[in-house]
Each structure stands twice: as C-alpha cells, then as structure tokens.
Amino acid sequence: xxxxxxxxxxxxxxxxxxxxxxxxVDFDLRKGEIHALLGENGAGKTTLMRILxxxxxxxxxxxxxxxxxxxxxxxxxxxxxGISMVHQHFRLVDSLTVAEHLALCSSExxxxxxxxxxxxxxxxxxxxxxxxxLDAHIWQLSAGEKQKVEILKALIRGARxxxxxxxxxxxxxxxxxxxxxxxxxxxxxxxxxVFISHKLGEVLEISDRITILRKGKKVxxxxxxxxxxxxxxxxxxxxxxxxxxxxxTSPPGGEVLQVKSLYVKNDRGGIAxxxxxFSVRKGEIxxxxxVAGNGQRELxxxxxxxxxxxxxEIFFRGxxxxxxxxxxxxxxxxxxxxxxxFKTAVLPELTVAENSILRYYWRFTEKGFIxxxxxxxxxxxxxxxxxxxxEGLHVKAKSLSGGNLQxxxxxxxxxxxxxxxxxxxxTAGLDISASQRTREKLLEIKAQGSGVLLFTEDIDEALQIxxxxxxxxxxxxxxxxSREEADVNKISLLMAGVDL
Amino acid sequence: xxxxxxxxxxxxxxxxxxxxxxxxxxxxxxxxxxxxxxxGIMMLGAITAFALSITTGSVVLSILVAxxxxxxAGLLHSAVCVSMRGNQVVSGLALAMLCAxxxxxxxxxxxxxxPRTILSAVKVPILSEIPCLGYILFQxxxxxxxAYIVAPLLWFILFKTKIGVAIRAxxxxxxxxxxxxxxxxxxxxxxxxxxxxxxxxSGAYLTLSYTPFWVENITAGRGWISLALVILSxxxxxxxxxxxxxxxxxxxxxxxxxxxxxxxxxLGTIPYLATIAAIxxxxxxxxxxxVGAPRALGKPYPED
Ligand SMILES: Nc1ncnc2c1ncn2[C@@H]1O[C@H](COP(=O)(O)OP(=O)(O)OP(=O)(O)O)[C@@H](O)[C@H]1O
Ligand SMILES: [Mg+2]
Numbered sequence: 100x101x102x103x104x105x106x107x108x109x110x111x112x113x114x115x116x117x118x119x120x121x122x123x124v125d126f127d128l129r130k131g132e133i134h135a136l137l138g139e140n141g142a143g144k145t146t147l148m149r150i151l152x153x154x155x156x157x158x159x160x161x162x163x164x165x166x167x168x169x170x171x172x173x174x175x176x177x178x179x180x181g182i183s184m185v186h187q188h189f190r191l192v193d194s195l196t197v198a199e200h201l202a203l204c205s206s207e208x209x210x211x212x213x214x215x216x217x218x219x220x221x222x223x224x225x226x227x228x229x230x231x232x233l234d235a236h237i238w239q240l241s242a243g244e245k246q247k248v249e250i251l252k253a254l255i256r257g258a259r260x261x262x263x264x265x266x267x268x269x270x271x272x273x274x275x276x277x278x279x280x281x282x283x284x285x286x287x288x289x290x291x292x293v294f295i296s297h298k299l300g301e302v303l304e305i306s307d308r309i310t311i312l313r314k315g316k317k318v319x320x321x322x323x324x325x326x327x328x329x330x331x332x333x334x335x336x337x338x339x340x341x342x343x344x345x346x347x348t349s350p351p352g353g354e355v356l357q358v359k360s361l362y363v364k365n366d367r368g369g370i371a372x373x374x375x376x377f378s379v380r381k382g383e384i385x386x387x388x389x390v391a392g393n394g395q396r397e398l399x400x401x402x403x404x405x406x407x408x409x410x411x412e413i414f415f416r417g418x419x420x421x422x423x424x425x426x427x428x429x430x431x432x433x434x435x436x437x438x439x440x441f442k443t444a445v446l447p448e449l450t451v452a453e454n455s456i457l458r459y460y461w462r463f464t465e466k467g468f469i470x471x472x473x474x475x476x477x478x479x480x481x482x483x484x485x486x487x488x489x490e491g492l493h494v495k496a497k498s499l500s501g502g503n504l505q506x507x508x509x510x511x512x513x514x515x516x517x518x519x520x521x522x523x524x525x526t527a528g529l530d531i532s533a534s535q536r537t538r539e540k541l542l543e544i545k546a547q548g549s550g551v552l553l554f555t556e557d558i559d560e561a562l563q564i565x566x567x568x569x570x571x572x573x574x575x576x577x578x579x580x581s582r583e584e585a586d587v588n589k590i591s592l593l594m595a596g597v598d599l
Numbered sequence: 600x601x602x603x604x605x606x607x608x609x610x611x612x613x614x615x616x617x618x619x620x621x622x623x624x625x626x627x628x629x630x631x632x633x634x635x636x637x638x639g640i641m642m643l644g645a646i647t648a649f650a651l652s653i654t655t656g657s658v659v660l661s662i663l664v665a666x667x668x669x670x671x672a673g674l675l676h677s678a679v680c681v682s683m684r685g686n687q688v689v690s691g692l693a694l695a696m697l698c699a700x701x702x703x704x705x706x707x708x709x710x711x712x713x714p715r716t717i718l719s720a721v722k723v724p725i726l727s728e729i730p731c732l733g734y735i736l737f738q739x740x741x742x743x744x745x746a747y748i749v750a751p752l753l754w755f756i757l758f759k760t761k762i763g764v765a766i767r768a769x770x771x772x773x774x775x776x777x778x779x780x781x782x783x784x785x786x787x788x789x790x791x792x793x794x795x796x797x798x799x800x801s802g803a804y805l806t807l808s809y810t811p812f813w814v815e816n817i818t819a820g821r822g823w824i825s826l827a828l829v830i831l832s833x834x835x836x837x838x839x840x841x842x843x844x845x846x847x848x849x850x851x852x853x854x855x856x857x858x859x860x861x862x863x864x865x866l867g868t869i870p871y872l873a874t875i876a877a878i879x880x881x882x883x884x885x886x887x888x889x890v891g892a893p894r895a896l897g898k899p900y901p902e903d
Contacts, residue, residue, distance in 0.1 A: 154778065175780035190775040192768045194894065199764045203779050211759050238888060252779070448902075 103130050104166060105260050105291035106151060106182075111160035113146055115498065118490055120146040121157070122315045128260065133282060133292045135302040135323070138312035139335055139530040140502025141488040144295050145187055147312070148262045151293075152184040153177040164260075183258030185249040187265045187295075187501045187528065188441050193238040197231050197248055204255045223254055227281045239366040242439055243270050243391035250281065261285065262293040265501070267301055268527040272558065273390060273595060279305050297502075297530045299328045311335055336532055351566065352381035354414075355519050355550040356402065361411035363397040371397035373574040374411070379519065384541060384551040386565030387576075388558065390594055394574035395554045396438050399523050402552070403435040404428045416518060429458055432518030436525045438554075440508040447497035451489050452478040454496045455511050485510035486536070501528050506537075513540050520544065523554040538564050558587055572596050606851060607735040614847025615743045616801055616809050620825035621832065621839045622746075622753055623797025627673070629757060629834060630790035631770035631783075632680055633897045635691025637798045638822025639698025640672045644802025646702040646709065649813045652806075653715050662742070662803045669799020670792045672698055677791040681784050684899035695822070702815075709813040718742060718808040742804045746840075754836040766790060770893030773900035783900050798822065824870070831877040833890040846870045 106128040113121040120143045128134050136144045150157045153171035162169055164180050171177050177184070191200060198216045202208040205219055216233060224230050229247045237245065246266055253261055267275045282292055282305060296302050302309060302323070309326055311318040311334045318334050356379040365371035371394040379385040389395055400406040402413060404425040413420050415431060425435070435458075437443045445454050455478040456463050463473045478492050487506045489499055496504060505528050512520060522541070526534040542564055545551055555561050561568050568585050570577045570593040577593045580586070592599060620637050627634050634640075644665035651661040676694050679685040718740040727737040736747075757763035766786055768776035773783045801821070806813060828846060832838035849870045853863040881891050 152778075174778045175782060178780040184778070186778065190772075190778040192772040192775050194771045194888065195764060195768060200779070202761050203764055203768065203781070209761055211761070211764070236888070 104128070104163065105130050107163040107166075108147070108151065109161045109163075111147060111150060111157045111162075113143075113150060113155065113157050116490065119315045121150070121312075124160075124312065124315075124317045126310060126317070127320075128291045128293060129308075130291050131286055131289045132307040133286050133294050133305055135306035135309045136293060136295045136312065137297075137299075137302060137309055137331060137335055139314075140506065140528075140533055141314075141500040142312040142335075143315040144312055145264055145500060148184060148264060148293060148295070151177070152182060152262065178256060178258070181257070181259040182262070183253035183256055183260070184262040185246070185253060185264060185266055187268075188439075189242075189245045189249055191237045191245055191248060194236060196234055196236050197240075198233040200237070200248055200252060201233075201255055204252045219255060220251060223251055227254075227284070228277050229281070235367065241392035241396060243274055246270060246274075246278075250278075259289070260291045260293075262295075264295045265297070265528055266294070267296055267298060268524075270391065270556070272556070272591065275301065297528070297534070299331050299531065302331070303328070332531060335530070351383040351550075352548065354378040355381050355416055356552065357412075357414040358402070359412040359414075361398070361401065361413065362409040363394070363401045363406060364409055365394075365397050370409070371574050372401065372408075375571075375574070375576055376411075377569060377576065377579070379550040379552050381518075381550050382545055382548050383566045384545050384553055384564055386553045386555060386561040386568040387571050388555055388561045388568055388590060388594065389571035391556060393571050395523060395571060397574075398571070399435075399437065399521050399552075399554055402521055403433065403437070429515075432516075434458065434512040434515050434517035434520045436508055436512050436520070436522040438523040441501065441504050444508045444512075445496050445504060448495060450493045451482070451487075451496055451499070451507065452492040454507060455481050458511055459515055481507070481510040481514060484514075485540075486533070502530060502533060505529055506533060509537055509540070513544055516547075517544070517549050519550045519552065521552045521554075524556060525553070526555075526557070526560065534560075558590055561585075561590075562587070570594055602855075604731060604734050606848070606855060608738070609851045610848035611735065611743060611844055612739060612809060612847070613850045614844035615739075615746050616805055616821055617825050617828055617846055618746050618750065618801075618840065618843040619742075619804065620798040620801040620822060621828045621843055622750060622836055623669075623794035623801075624825055624829045625794075625832070625834050625836055625839060626753065626757075626766075626797070627791045627794030628829060628896055629770045629893055630766045630787045631773060631893055631895045631898065631900070632677065632787050632791045632794075633687045633691060634673065634676055634694070634791060634794060634798075635688060635826065636672060636676055636694030636698060636795075636822075637825050638818055638820070639695035639702070640669050640795050640798040641802040641805070641818045641822045642702040642816070643672060643698040643705075644669050644799030645806040645817050646706040646802075646813060647799070648803035649714070649806035649811075650705065650709055652717075653709065653712060656715055658716055658718055658807060661807060662800060665799040665803035666796045667799070669802070670796040672799070673792040673795020674788075676795065677788045680899065681787045681791070684901075687897050687899070699816075706813050706815065710815070712813065714806075714811040716807075717811045718804075740808050742800070742808065750836045750840045757836065767893070769900075770895055773895050773898075777900075787900075798825075801825070827871070827874040830881070830892075831874045833877070833881055834892065835890070845873070 104127055108126040111121050111124045124147055138144050149155050153173045153176050162171060201216055201220060202211055208215055229251050231244055231247050286292060294306055306323045308320060308322055310320040359376050360374045361372055362370060362374060363372035397406060401408045404423050408421055452474050456474055463470055475492055485506050488503045509525055526537050541551055562585055567581055569579045570590055620641055624634060624637060647668045648661040648665040651664055652658060676690055679690040680687045720738050720740050723737040727733045765781045768781055769783045769786045777783050805817060828842050832842040853866050856866055857863050881887055
C-alpha cells in the first residue's frame with residue numbers, strides 16, 4: 100500500500116432495503132489533494148462518505164486509512180483516525196453556543212473559559228477568515244455561519260482528512276472564495292480533502308481529481324485538468340440540460356405583494372431588516388440577492404408570517420397582513436420554501452406522502468378526515484413531475500437524499516398554484532438538472548401569473564431568471580436593477596457592501 | 600430563635616428531601632433520559648438506609664449503600680432505555696412500581712421499629728453564629744450541607760465544563776453529539792446511574808433524618824413532586840435549590856397556617872400552581888429555546 104494514500108476504499112457496497120446506494124465503489128484519496136465527488140441527487144455520494152466516517156457500515160468492501168486496513172466503527176473512531184466530516188445538513192446542537200461546540204472539539208479545553216477558547220480560535224480566525232460570534236447560539240446563526248463553525252470544528256480537532264459534503268450550497272460567491280482559500284492552504288499543508296458539490300465550475304476550480312458516481316456506481320475518476328463541464332455532465336447524467344431562459348415578456352400584472360419600510364428583528368434581538376420597501380407583481384420573479392446573513396431569512400420569515408415585524412407594513416393581495424399566521428397566508432395563496440428546508444419544511448418522521456400535503460392538507464380532507472387515496476395520487480404525481488427519487492410513498496422523509504428532500508419541498512410548494520411564492524435558495528443542494536428543472540418551474544408559474552420572490556446567493560441564477568433584482572446588504576436594499584440593466588460586477592460589489 | 604427562623608430552618612430541611620432527587624433527575628434529563636422511577640428509587644433508598652442504620656448503626660454506611668442501590672436502579676433503567684432503546688415512560692413507571700414493591704417487602708420487619716441513629720444537626724463553626732441566617736442555614740445535618748455543595752457543583756459541571764456541554768449535547772441532539780465524537784450511550788448511562796443514586800440519597804435522608812422511621816409509602820409522592828420540580832427549575836441545578844426550598848416551605852407552612860385558620864389544602868396547591876405556571880412560561884417559543892426541556896428528552900438513540 101502506498102503511503103501517499105490517505106484513504107483507499109475498495110469495492111464498497113451498501114444497500115438500504117431496496118435501494119442500492121453504493122455498488123462496488125472504489126475510491127481513493129491522496130495526501131495533499133482535493134478530490135471532488137460528483138453525481139446527481141441520490142447517486143450515493145453522502146452514503147459513501149458516511150461509510151468512511153463510520154456512521155454506517157458497508158455491506159461489503161474494505162477501507163484503508165493511511166495504508167492500514169481499518170474498520171471504521173463509529174464517528175468517534177473516525178475522528179481518532181483523523182477523519183472529520185462536515186455534513187450536508189449540519190450536525191450542530193441548536194441550543195449550544197459556538198464556543199461550546201469548539202470546546203467539545205478541543206482536547207486542551209476542559210473548562211469553558213472564554214479566553215481559552217478565544218486563544219484557540221484566534222489563529223484560525225486570522226489565518227482563514229473564519230470569524231464567528233463565539234457567544235451566539237447555533238439556532239441564531241445563518242447557514243453560512245454554521246458552515247464556518249463546522250470547518251472550525253474540524254480544524255481545531257486537527258483532522259488530516261476532511262470530508263465536506265456540499266459545503267458551498269449555502270455559501271455566497273465571496274464566502275466560497277474564502278472557503279477555497281482555506282482549502283488551498285490546507286491542501287498545501289498536506290491535508291486530504293473530499294469535496295462534494297453540484298456546481299461544476301467550483302469543482303473544476305478547486306479539485307485535483309474528480310470521481311463521478313451515477314446511481315450508486317462509480318463511473319470514472321479523472322484529473323480535473325482533463326475535465327470540462329460538458330464531459331462531466333455527460334458522465335453524470337448523459338447530457339447537459341440547456342439553461343432555462345426567461346423569455347416570457349408579457350408585462351407583469353398588479354402588485355401581489357407590497358412591503359413598506361419594514362423593520363424586522365433577528366433572533367438575537369438586533370435589527371436584521373432596516374426599512375425595506377418593494378413590491379412584487381403578478382407574473383414577475385423578483386430576486387433578492389445577497390450574502391447569507393444580511394437579513395434575507397428574517398425578511399422572508401416576516402413575509403411568510405413566521406416573524407412579527409417591528410415596524411412597517413406588508414400587504415398581500417392588497418390586504419394588510421402583518422401578524423397574520425402562516426396558515427391564513429397559505430389559505431390566501433402564499434407558498435414558502437424556507438432556508439434549510441429539511442429542518443423547517445419537512446417532518447422527517449412522516450412519510451413522503453404525508454409531507455407532500457403539509458402546506459395544504461385541508462384540501463385532502465373529507466368530513467374532517469384525510470382521504471388517503473387522494474393523498475397518494477397527489478404524492479405520486481409530484482414524485483413523477485419533479486423526478487423525486489424515493490423508495491415509495493410511505494417511506495419516512497428522512498430516508499431521502501438531501502437533494503430529493505429539497506425537491507419534495509419545491510414540488511409541494513410550487514404545485515399549490517400560489518399567488519405568491521417566497522423561495523429562499525431553492526436550488527441549494529440540487530444537482531444541475533434538478534436546478535434547471537426548478538428554475539424552469541419557477542418560470543412556468545410566473546407565466547401562469549404567480550408572483551415569485553426569490554432569495555438567492557447565486558448571481559448567475561438571479562440573472563438567468565429574475566425580472567428585477569435587488570441587492571440586500573446589512574438589512575437594506577442597496578440597488579434595484581431590471582434584468583436588462585443588471586451587471587455582474589456591480590451586483591457583486593454591492594453584495595460585498597461597497598457603495599457605488 | 601423566633602417562629603419565622605424556625606419555619607425557614609424546617610423548610611430547608613424539608614426541601615432537601617426533594618433536592619437530591621431533583622438534582623439527580625436534572626442530570627439524567629439533561630442527557631436525554633427521563634426517569635419516572637424516582638418515587639420507587641427513593642423508597643428503596645429509604646428502606647435500605649433505615650435497615651442498615653438499624654443493623655450496623657453507621658449513618659455514613661447507610662447513606663453510601665442507599666446511593667449505591669439507587670445507582671443500581673438507574674443502571675437497570677438505562678439498560679432498558681439506552682441499550683435496548685425501550686420506551687422511557689414505560690420503563691420508568693415499571694421501575695417505580697418494582698422498587699416500591701421491593702421496598703415494602705424489605706421493610707416488613709422494620710415497620711414501627713424506632714431508629715437507632717439519626718443524622719443529627721451539626722453546627723458549622725463561626726457560620727452558625729451569624730444572626731438569623733446562622734440558625735437557618737448552618738445548624739442542619741450533613742446531608743443538607745452536602746446539598747449546598749452538590750447543587751452548585753452540578754451547575755458548574757453542566758454549564759462550565761466540557762463534560763457538561765457533552766451531556767447537554769446528548770440531551771438536545773444525540774445525532775450531532777455522536778458525530779462530534781461523543782459517546783452518547785456512555786454519557787446517558789453515567790447520568791442516569793448517578794441520577795438514580797441521588798434519588799437513593801433522597802430516600803436515605805428521609806428515613807435517617809426527616810421522618811426517622813419506616814412505613815410503607817413513606818415518600819408520599821415526593822418522587823413525583825421532584826419530577827415536577829425539574830420542570831419548575833427549568834433543568835437548572837441552581838434554580839432547583841430555590842424551587843425545592845420553596846416546596847419545602849409550602850409543605851412546612853401548611854402545618855403552621857392551620858393554627859392561623861387558613862385552609863391548608865388550598866395552600867397545599869400552591870406548589871402545583873407554580874409548576875403549571877412554569878410549564879406555561881417555558882412553552883413560549885423564545886423562552887423554550889433558552890431554558891426549555893432538552894430537545895431529545897425521552898427519545899431513544901438512535902431513533903427508529
Ligand atoms: N438511511 C437511509 N435509509 C434508506 N435509504 C437511504 C438512506 N440514506 C440514503 N438512502 C438512499 O440512498 C440513495 C443515495 O443517497 P445519498 O444520500 O448517498 O445521495 P447523494 O448522492 O448524497 O444525493 P444528494 O446530492 O441529493 O445529497 C438515495 O436513493 C437515498 O434515498
Ligand atoms: Mg448528499
């Protein structure tokens with residue numbers, strides 16, 4: 100066994116009842132390389148890495164870590180072997196603070212002394228720009244901030260093998276740049292890194308080698324220098340979908356949503372949204388673009404009726420709705436895809452079918468009882484239309500892969516024929532074709548006359564489908580562009596807080 | 600010493616019975632294990648300590664063995680709930696009945712037996728001379744003093760040490776805890792076992808000091824009250840001290856107020872009203888996030 104191999108996985112097979120998540124997969128990871136794992140939603144990427152991390156045991160196959168044959172029994176065993184994994188859906192304890200998490204990962208800290216923890220992270224804060232508020236509780240953090248905590252955890256632990264499962268799906272271009280700088284540094288210091296992403300551009304930029312999985316099987320491992328987006332997409336799915344185009348030009352209708360000098364507080368009690376005013380018209384996609392943590396979540400939650408504004412007014416279809424609950428808004432035709440939808444938009448213990456009607460379950464009742472046949476028919480049609488990979492209608496939602504869970508939420512919300520759809524990063528965690536399909540669907544409901552309020556961190560996505568784009572920074576809008584006048588450079592500068 | 604001082608002194612003595620069981624349960628629940636068996640474990644601790652004090656005459660030995668027996672009961676509960684992932688409510692109720700049964704069998708020959716030794720009050724030098732407070736706080740028995748140390752210590756461990764963070768992680772989100780390398784099962788075992796031991800000490804305190812004799816059902820529901828107190832103190836050992844002494848005060852003042860022609864039964868409801876109020880307060884979203892129940896309380900790990 101060559102010493103330069105940090106990890107060698109041979110012939111890994113893993114079945115979940117009827118699904119074969121991995122079939123005879125070989126995977127190797129060298130010291131000092133970034134190795135990307137590519138594949139469609141449900142291809143088995145997460146499963147393969149969870150096997151390496153000792154969270155699940157393979158049915159067949161062998162694992163070598165640093166040249167030694169090893170059975171990774173548990174995550175704590177993996178951590179002792181120097182393997183650390185950052186999960187697609189973060190593994191952070193909501194009620195604990197950032198400092199407490201970091202303390203858990205350090206062998207030096209026994210007591211929670213603020214100074215000690217500050218010293219511990221000072222180096223990483225400086226070197227890697229991974230600054231986070233140490234006293235904040237996890238539930239108060241945005242997805243981007245949680246990501247930073249996860250990476251800090253791994254670094255503090257001194258892991259040499261780092262698995263990042265879709266780390267960028269919740270990050271903004273600038274944050275991605277920061278992350279890549281960190282990863283480059285780590286690679287040059289001999290760390291071995293597995294990088295899972297659906298964004299081909301990122302993969303080509305950061306990785307040294309790329310392994311492609313398709314329906315549980317390994318298709319190929321190729322050096323990144325010999326790869327290009329078209330070949331990769333072909334290896335993954337067979338063909339690259341052509342990007343959706345916003346061609347619908349008929350003038351938008353009346354205003355479905357009006358927001359007037361809105362102020363909203365965040366969970367920490369600070370003002371997150373400062374005097375935002377805008378309106379969304381029927382048949383229009385209004386994009387709000389910004390770096391995570393600039394008030395998007397609070398603004399979206401206020402509009403969805405989940406958070407009471409401090410000041411200002413929200414009119415939905417002409418009626419003042421400050422303080423209306425989510426159910427009333429849903430009845431009036433509001434659909435909502437939240438950030439981290441796997442946490443707040445699905446009930447993991449319920450079945451796929453049950454989850455598919457959560458937003459409007461009352462439509463499936465007869466004399467107060469849920470009609471099972473109706474629900475099944477509905478769920479089936481959603482699964483088909485949105486190409487959701489599930490073992491059946493009656494498996495628990497939590498057995499779905501990350502992307503398929505997201506698709507389920509999108510399917511449910513888009514199919515409610517909403518008057519207004521509020522979507523926060525809907526394509527996060529989706530593979531290329533699923534992202535494309537989602538954008539097409541957004542354009543489709545727009546063409547049918549729905550208004551769409553799209554929060555996104557992806558400039559390309561915004562430019563591709565939005566009719567108007569506002570940039571949000573520190574809770575206020577910094578600029579409003581129509582699609583024709585939108586300009587990538589201007590927008591990125593505004594997103595970074597540069598005043599033009 | 601006036602009446603009020605005596606009232607306060609007695610309240611603390613009465614509250615201490617509840618305090619050990621409550622602290623133990625806080626520890627177990629913080630790690631995610633609900634132990635409804637407290638009442639039974641207290642009885643078991645009570646009879647063990649009483650029987651041993653009669654046969655050996657050693658108070659210290661009695662307390663230690665009562666603690667050990669409580670630990671054993673906790674071990675049984677964790678074996679069922681943690682290793683075998685059984686239903687915690689069912690196991691806890693079964694444990695309560697099992698222990699109650701065992702303790703009445705063990706106690707058959709001890710009904711009406713006069714105590715041989717009891718935990719006598721020990722004056723703390725200097726401190727007990729403080730006017731008013733000296734008598735209330737520092738002329739009590741050893742177990743009361745031990746509680747003065749155990750409660751803040753437990754608070755310190757839970758909130759200021761890494762071990763405490765790990766315990767809370769197990770109770771809030773065992774999946775995340777496990778992927779941070781925490782051995783969830785081990786922590787849950789330790790906390791539940793220790794929690795049982797504390798309930799055993801509660802029982803010992805009862806028969807060695809508070810009501811130094813043995814009758815069946817000597818705990819008179821104190822185990823169940825402790826479960827409510829855990830909620831009232833919102834899973835904090837320090838608030839538990841206040842809550843337990845307050846309950847102790849309510850218990851004692853009932854006797855006093857009878858002489859004042861106030862309805863003692865009405866007064867007896869105050870602790871429960873306070874608990875209901877506490878439960879309503881902690882169910883408010885914002886507050887729940889700060890001081891609410893451990894999120895994974897009562898759920899086996901791994902789930903399914
Ligand atoms: N615990 C489980 N029980 C049953 N099926 C599972 C479980 N975990 C994963 N699967 C199934 O295994 C397959 C592979 O899932 P996996 O999570 O590895 O996909 P993935 O490549 O990470 O996809 P995504 O990009 O959507 O995250 C999926 O079909 C999924 O439904
Ligand atoms: Mg995945």
